[in-house]
Amino acid sequence: MHTSTVLSYEAKSGDMPLVAQAAKSNSERKEAVELGAVVVVPAKEDFAAMSLAAININRAPSSPAAATEDSRPFYSSRVPILGNDILLSWMDLVRKLGVGSLWLTSSSTDQGVPCSDLAGFARQGLDQLLVIKLKSYAEMDLADLVRFHCESRNPVTEAQDARGQLGVCLLDHLALHAGGEKHEFSCGASESERMPYQFRGYAKRIMSATERQELVGDALTAACAMRPLGTEIREQVWIGEGAKLAASVRVIGPAYIGDRTIVRSGATVGPFASVEHDCVVDCGTTVERSTVLPRTYLAPGLLIRHQLVDGGYVEDLTCGIVADLRPAGLGSRIQRRETRQQAFSEANVFARATSASALGASASDFARSSTTSQPWLQVKL
Amino acid sequence: MKASAGTVLPFPCASRSAGRRALRKELLRALRASGSPVIVDFSDCGTLNHEDIDLMLKCAAQVAGRDTQLLFVSGSRATRVLLDVTRVSSLVPVFNSVTEALAYPQTGAASDAEDFLASQGQEP
Numbered sequence: 001m002h003t004s005t006v007l008s009y010e011a012k013s014g015d016m017p018l019v020a021q022a023a024k025s026n027s028e029r030k031e032a033v034e035l036g037a038v039v040v041v042p043a044k045e046d047f048a049a050m051s052l053a054a055i056n057i058n059r060a061p062s063s064p065a066a067a068t069e070d071s072r073p074f075y076s077s078r079v080p081i082l083g084n085d086i087l088l089s090w091m092d093l094v095r096k097l098g099v100g101s102l103w104l105t106s107s108s109t110d111q112g113v114p115c116s117d118l119a120g121f122a123r124q125g126l127d128q129l130l131v132i133k134l135k136s137y138a139e140m141d142l143a144d145l146v147r148f149h150c151e152s153r154n155p156v157t158e159a160q161d162a163r164g165q166l167g168v169c170l171l172d173h174l175a176l177h178a179g180g181e182k183h184e185f186s187c188g189a190s191e192s193e194r195m196p197y198q199f200r201g202y203a204k205r206i207m208s209a210t211e212r213q214e215l216v217g218d219a220l221t222a223a224c225a226m227r228p229l230g231t232e233i234r235e236q237v238w239i240g241e242g243a244k245l246a247a248s249v250r251v252i253g254p255a256y257i258g259d260r261t262i263v264r265s266g267a268t269v270g271p272f273a274s275v276e277h278d279c280v281v282d283c284g285t286t287v288e289r290s291t292v293l294p295r296t297y298l299a300p301g302l303l304i305r306h307q308l309v310d311g312g313y314v315e316d317l318t319c320g321i322v323a324d325l326r327p328a329g330l331g332s333r334i335q336r337r338e339t340r341q342q343a344f345s346e347a348n349v350f351a352r353a354t355s356a357s358a359l360g361a362s363a364s365d366f367a368r369s370s371t372t373s374q375p376w377l378q379v380k381l
Numbered sequence: 382m383k384a385s386a387g388t389v390l391p392f393p394c395a396s397r398s399a400g401r402r403a404l405r406k407e408l409l410r411a412l413r414a415s416g417s418p419v420i421v422d423f424s425d426c427g428t429l430n431h432e433d434i435d436l437m438l439k440c441a442a443q444v445a446g447r448d449t450q451l452l453f454v455s456g457s458r459a460t461r462v463l464l465d466v467t468r469v470s471s472l473v474p475v476f477n478s479v480t481e482a483l484a485y486p487q488t489g490a491a492s493d494a495e496d497f498l499a500s501q502g503q504e505p
Contacts, residue, residue: 303468316462323462327430330466 035146036121037094037102037130039087040167042076077134077206079293079310082219082256082274083229083240086137086206094130095381097142104377107133117376122176129176133167137215138203139225145170145197154195161199169194209291209308209315216274216291220254228256228274237270240277258294278334290317295334302330387418387450389479394426394433405436412443412451419449420482424456429463441472452482 077086087104094102105117121129128149130142140159145168149157155175159168202224204215219226220236228238236253242260245251249263255270257263258277266284269275275292282300292298293310308315311333312326325331388411393404411419421440426433437453444451453475455461461477464470476482 301468302466303471304466307462307466314462314466316458319458321458321462323459323466324428325463325466327428328434328463328467329431330463 034126035097035099035128035130036124036126037097037099037132039090039094039102039104039132039134040107041078041087041104041134042106080229080258080276081137081206081212081215082226082238083258083277084219084226087134089137089226090132090134091379091381093140093142094132097130097146099130099381101378101380104379106375118171118176122173126176127173129171131169131171135167135207136203136205137226138166138168138199139201140166140168140199140203141201148197149195152195156194157197158194159197159199161203163205166199166203170197209320210317213272213289213291213306213308213317216256217254217272217289220256220272220274230256230258264300278336280334295336297332297334299325299330387420387452387483389420389422389454389482391425392421392423392433392453393436394423395430396427397425408440409443412440412449414449416448418452419444420452420454420479422454422456422479423460423464424454426456426460429460434467434469437467437469437473441469452476452485454479454482 091102118129128146130146138159138161145157145159149170149172155172157170159166202218204211204218206212206215215224215226218224219228220238230238230240230243232238234253236255237251238256239245240257240259240261243257243262245257245263246265246267248265250268250270251257251263252268252270254272256274257269258275258279260277261275261279261281263269263275263281264283267281268286268288269281270288272289273287273291275281275287276294276296278295279292280297281287281292282298282302284300285298285302285304287298287304288306290304290307290309292304293308296309296311298304298309304314306317308317309325309331312324312331313322314325314331315322390408390411391404393401393408395401397404408419408421411417423429440451443449451473453464453469453473455464455475455477461470461475464475469475474482474485476485
């Protein structure tokens, strides 16, 4: 899989001094450090989990299994937040580190990179590999993580905040080689070999509906670095391209209405509300302190408060319970014509990130290969 | 079921096939009889469809402007979420269990007595 890879970074004078110097102090034998990066995004298992959650929603509410399953998130980490793709924000951070390209792969969010693949990276001569599981948004200085990793001299450094792991870890060549000798999925080192990197900056777990909503609120009020993707028509009110709002619509800031979303007469959006792209909010419906995920239709007269709506499902942010809006016609997924048969396919998942910059394979190639375990796609940054 | 503070009836949701018509009839009849609070229990409803929401609104309309008090028991948190989303919970008080509904201070003759005493300027 990695025979033709060009994934490497060679530090040059003035180009990436931090990594180069850190490597020097760590080991005098090297002038340059080859640093690679991998982003692990949700795979089919997660989409299958979404379907399972949907099935369980329709079970009798008294069933304990249903109560457990109903609390599961049913959206992916690639669903935009105020129009922003979290993958792209991580790619920006990796680019700032001076890495020219990264590998995208799909895997269950609880799993990492297969050890055999880690060994593959090691064989290419990589000294360090940054692995980012796409489950959090963090305003992390990756250069500081690299510096810490080099100073601590542990095979694996894992970023975490007060609430636990953030899904970001840095492996050195020892961990990469060790990975090749193991057969299970892991980061290539035992728990004892992992050095925690305490991150004290801004971070939110995007697979948690509650933290996702907190991130929306923070981004709308400039409490974090993320900004809504649209035009700020007045203070703390952003509207995306092609959005249509009836004259009687009330938008109470902070609020965001995504691209091509239609908000009909008498509806209210805000405060602290986000309606993502291609949604329809029908007459008189109120969306307050909530998020409506892309391509969602909301029927007239509803009250969406402290909730996350994704197509025909609503998740209450206070209790985590998911309810099905579809039997009553209260909400549904708006299918795009060209993707009616393949909503949520990996081809769509990766299309935006790789549209102009895939080096080794196209997004469609990726989609085909994704039926096998652990597909890979190299993306130029 | 006749409770001390009102009548408890199961909600004849559309997903229930057996005896739904009879339950619906009984519910609407109970709502027409003034004076006695009616507690409608959604515990047996897995999900709600548009017919159920129509019937809920019909129930609320039935008691509007009358002495009959209507209370809903959601039975599950998912149903509670749907009652909130449809704003039904702003029209009719919603409780998590029948016990809670029966303990509702405004339920039944007790509240009528309190209102009467208050109007007479006496301590309840």
